[in-house]
Amino acid sequence: MTTGVRSRRPPVRARLAGYLAGVVVNGVLLALINGQPGWVAVPFLTAGFSSVLGAVDLALVTGLVTGFLHLWHDPERLVIVDGFVTTGAGLVALVRIWLVFPLDFGATPVDWAAVARGVLAIGIAGSVLGLISGLVDLVRAGRAGGSPVERKV
Numbered sequence: 001m002t003t004g005v006r007s008r009r010p011p012v013r014a015r016l017a018g019y020l021a022g023v024v025v026n027g028v029l030l031a032l033i034n035g036q037p038g039w040v041a042v043p044f045l046t047a048g049f050s051s052v053l054g055a056v057d058l059a060l061v062t063g064l065v066t067g068f069l070h071l072w073h074d075p076e077r078l079v080i081v082d083g084f085v086t087t088g089a090g091l092v093a094l095v096r097i098w099l100v101f102p103l104d105f106g107a108t109p110v111d112w113a114a115v116a117r118g119v120l121a122i123g124i125a126g127s128v129l130g131l132i133s134g135l136v137d138l139v140r141a142g143r144a145g146g147s148p149v150e151r152k153v
Contacts, residue, residue, distance in 0.1 A: 015074060023067035026060045033057070044112075048102030055096040062089040077141050084134035091127035094120055 009015065033039045033056065039049055066082040098120050105112035 009076060016071060019067045019070040019074070022063055023071065026064040026067065030057065030060045030064065033060075044103050044105050046102045046104050048100050052093070052096045052100050052102055055093040059086070059089040059093040062086045077138070080134060080137045080141055084131060084138065087127050087130040087134060091124065091131065094123045094127060098124065 010018075033053070039045050039053070063086050066086055069082070070079060098117075101113075101117075103113065103116050105116075
């Protein structure tokens, strides 16, 4: 027997706080990376970072725009679609960073390059899983008339 559709969404205030935090974090990162002195002041970033900057900016701007949008209006389907879009943009940035690898940690007792590659690999795998999950949620939302979660008892 189906008890109806139940949403697993947090309360409105919690959602708004999350959107606001995302807007602030993405805005600050955009300003720090693209301002003066910007990313060139980070000692472990190489000149190769300039070739990944567009992808990183795309991911940050996507998060910033969707966060602003959700502060104003956050129907569940739109949030699912925007999550899919922002995860995709983040995946593009992660893959670009993986391919260019604009990081140089110098000679240290710890192989920070291997650690960074591991973190990137986890981020890429998590993004792919997030895209799959988002697609499933989107299909479920379409079938359930708006909510991706249908509980059966």
